[in-house]
Amino acid sequence: MSVRRLAEDQVQPAIFAFNDENSVWAEATIRKYPAGRQQSAVIPLLMRAQEQDGWVTRAAIEFVANKLDMPYIRVLEVATFYTQFQLKPVGTRAHIQVCGTTPCMLRGAEDLMKVCQHKIHHDPFALNAEGTLSWEEVECQGACVNAPMVIIFKDAYEDLTPQRLEEIIDAFEAGKGHEIKPGPQIDRIFSAPEGGPQTLNDEIKPVRTNLDPHPSAEEAAAAASIPPADAGRPKDTAPETDPKLKTPATAPAAAAANAKAAEKQPSATAKSKPAPKTPGSAAEGAPPEPGAVSGDLKPKRTRRKTTTEGES
Numbered sequence: 001m002s003v004r005r006l007a008e009d010q011v012q013p014a015i016f017a018f019n020d021e022n023s024v025w026a027e028a029t030i031r032k033y034p035a036g037r038q039q040s041a042v043i044p045l046l047m048r049a050q051e052q053d054g055w056v057t058r059a060a061i062e063f064v065a066n067k068l069d070m071p072y073i074r075v076l077e078v079a080t081f082y083t084q085f086q087l088k089p090v091g092t093r094a095h096i097q098v099c100g101t102t103p104c105m106l107r108g109a110e111d112l113m114k115v116c117q118h119k120i121h122h123d124p125f126a127l128n129a130e131g132t133l134s135w136e137e138v139e140c141q142g143a144c145v146n147a148p149m150v151i152i153f154k155d156a157y158e159d160l161t162p163q164r165l166e167e168i169i170d171a172f173e174a175g176k177g178h179e180i181k182p183g184p185q186i187d188r189i190f191s192a193p194e195g196g197p198q199t200l201n202d203e204i205k206p207v208r209t210n211l212d213p214h215p216s217a218e219e220a221a222a223a224a225s226i227p228p229a230d231a232g233r234p235k236d237t238a239p240e241t242d243p244k245l246k247t248p249a250t251a252p253a254a255a256a257a258n259a260k261a262a263e264k265q266p267s268a269t270a271k272s273k274p275a276p277k278t279p280g281s282a283a284e285g286a287p288p289e290p291g292a293v294s295g296d297l298k299p300k301r302t303r304r305k306t307t308t309e310g311e312s
Ligand code: FES
Pocket: 099, 100, 101, 102, 103, 104, 105, 139, 140, 141, 142, 143, 144, 145, 147, 148, 149
């Protein structure tokens, strides 16, 4: 990223003023903003000044500051912040701004800069021999998905290869830059995948519902042959009181099966009754068998009694 400073005094013009057409446009632009908010027109006015002179001069910054009743330093801050504003003379036919941020760098931005060095000048901001071309490295221009890319004036050229950038530079050099279509330079629509959409390609078929108000003759006949769900239920009987629903046909058979299973099972009371003591069982007071569970579950106190003063 280059340091953004105003051009040297030798190239700075003494004064700046909009031409007649741009003066009308500037007044109309300023009137778009609410009373007291005219300073919001600072970026459009600076951009118009750049389009008139080819770059933003110190005189233009002072002119815009006076026009919008702003401190000069505030306009200078805006002009030096955005790389869209050129602070020194650039190529009259193209100034190539190569994105050098990580995604573009990973996708070949260094090779694009080599093309610029080879075709324009070794150093950024230096004009070519004819004064028609210049280049610089800039930060991310927001088209990372189509990296690597360059900006030329207000247009972005994306998905570039060194060969394609050479062709673009040649076209601008020949004054035919307008013939190059901005955007992706490969088979890609905006930021869609290369070669076309990859997802949501299935053909969507309409889902048939029962709400068709105009069924075919076959559908109507088939619908007429299906008995209604409440066929056989006495009239004036609510579905929840229908005896067929309350006592399904399988209920008696299921009840008989449950009764048989209950006979085979020992009763719950027999299970819970304690077994009588036999002569061979453990005598009272005798040590329990290993693994036997004692009935005395009271926890024993393990904390030692602390000795108080005077006790031995
Ligand atoms: S990194 Fe190059 S456009 Fe974002």
